[in-house]
Amino acid sequence: MKRTNQFDVRPRSEKEREAFMRWLDASASLWNETNYARRQAFLSDDDKNVWDADTGKLEGEYKGVLSSSVAQQVIRKNSEAWRSFFDLNGKHHAGKLDERPSPPGYWGNEEDGRVLRTYVRNDQYTIEYGERSRLEVPIGSDLKDELGLNRNQRLRVEVSGNAKWSGEQNRLEIVYDETADSFRAFQPVTIDTSRLESPLADNSAALDVGANNLVACTTTTGSQLLYEGRDLFDQFRETTERIASYQSLLEDQCKTSKRIDRLYRKRTNRRNHAQNTLVRDLAERLHADGVSTLYVGDIKDVLSRHWSPHVNEKTHNFWAYRRFIDRLEDVCEEYGITVTEDSEAWTSQECPECGEREGTIRHEDSLACPCGFEGHADLVASESFLRQQTEVGSMARPVYLKWNNHGWREYHSSPSLVETMANEEYTDQSTASSGNVALEDSDD
Numbered sequence: 001m002k003r004t005n006q007f008d009v010r011p012r013s014e015k016e017r018e019a020f021m022r023w024l025d026a027s028a029s030l031w032n033e034t035n036y037a038r039r040q041a042f043l044s045d046d047d048k049n050v051w052d053a054d055t056g057k058l059e060g061e062y063k064g065v066l067s068s069s070v071a072q073q074v075i076r077k078n079s080e081a082w083r084s085f086f087d088l089n090g091k092h093h094a095g096k097l098d099e100r101p102s103p104p105g106y107w108g109n110e111e112d113g114r115v116l117r118t119y120v121r122n123d124q125y126t127i128e129y130g131e132r133s134r135l136e137v138p139i140g141s142d143l144k145d146e147l148g149l150n151r152n153q154r155l156r157v158e159v160s161g162n163a164k165w166s167g168e169q170n171r172l173e174i175v176y177d178e179t180a181d182s183f184r185a186f187q188p189v190t191i192d193t194s195r196l197e198s199p200l201a202d203n204s205a206a207l208d209v210g211a212n213n214l215v216a217c218t219t220t221t222g223s224q225l226l227y228e229g230r231d232l233f234d235q236f237r238e239t240t241e242r243i244a245s246y247q248s249l250l251e252d253q254c255k256t257s258k259r260i261d262r263l264y265r266k267r268t269n270r271r272n273h274a275q276n277t278l279v280r281d282l283a284e285r286l287h288a289d290g291v292s293t294l295y296v297g298d299i300k301d302v303l304s305r306h307w308s309p310h311v312n313e314k315t316h317n318f319w320a321y322r323r324f325i326d327r328l329e330d331v332c333e334e335y336g337i338t339v340t341e342d343s344e345a346w347t348s349q350e351c352p353e354c355g356e357r358e359g360t361i362r363h364e365d366s367l368a369c370p371c372g373f374e375g376h377a378d379l380v381a382s383e384s385f386l387r388q389q390t391e392v393g394s395m396a397r398p399v400y401l402k403w404n405n406h407g408w409r410e411y412h413s414s415p416s417l418v419e420t421m422a423n424e425e426y427t428d429q430s431t432a433s434s435g436n437v438a439l440e441d442s443d444d
Contacts, residue, residue: 001191008160009183019143024176026065027074027118028108034078064142073119120172135159167191179261197335201290206386208378216378218386224398236318239267279331281408287335295389297344347384
């Protein structure tokens, strides 16, 4: 199993910082030249092969700044990107992928905000922890001469942070983000899976993922959890409106500004923090409840465009469904919980009492049926989804959780129906999708 440690990288002097920037900038230039040669071959009508690009010559031109090993890693990473592109392109032509993939792009475009990066082979760097933690990386002879280093020395920079994961280290990625004016190191490590948690029992759970309520969960033990998301969405929308306001002030030729880029970053980081914390809190609760299998709705079965722009903003821009599922799978793996995606069609419209689908009315958090049943729509959906998979006992009182900008805290009363239904439209089966409205990832 692989996990990633993250660190802040802090050059100790202006001279060291300048050398570090040149090192990253040269990596971007090498990537761009390699990528340009391969794109030209790919777009050529002369049946040229992208692998015919003279990468050996390019490596020689840049090794004085990068070192041979780093130059080789940048070129290798570009080769991996092209192989991935060809694989996706083959799936597209075979009808297995709807959207046509694009060839690998370039690094460090000024108009997009400079994001420079490089890669260091796993045996070419060291990280030492202590009172003054440090990272040592290889640089080329030209930079060594400028910094007064001998031929056997590597560039040493301070790092901030402790390793969350220990194991066999893999290729290091270092990034400079101009918007944040910061250097970050990402160290993937391979973890011994025998050190991970094991399930305490063989129970199951199912999730209904939404927008107003981010997650509704039901377990076979009768536990139910509801993570409320309205405050988070209000923050998201407020930041979006500020972005739009600043964009309206830009000159015609400008696409963005540092202020706008920072707002995008703030919006994304705030959402990701809440999402990561939710996943960790959920996984810990499920582990304590003896859950070994977690069912999640398959996005391919339920993703749809809703008729309401307000709902679309939540489902397709806010919650980043794909990122949430990927994060959920990673964290659940640490607790020995298997995540299984399956169809959850009709679970948000089906009455648990009589099985009616067509005649039920969903009014945001409420699901009402002509038979007289009325319940919380998202909790009912998660319970119905779980009943499609296995037997479920009687339900205990649900646990409601709200985000307080730091963590998810329990509160002891369900959301007010007046509050949850205010300014929202009724939906019935003529306007709702045949399944739950799922969430699409957003790059913000």
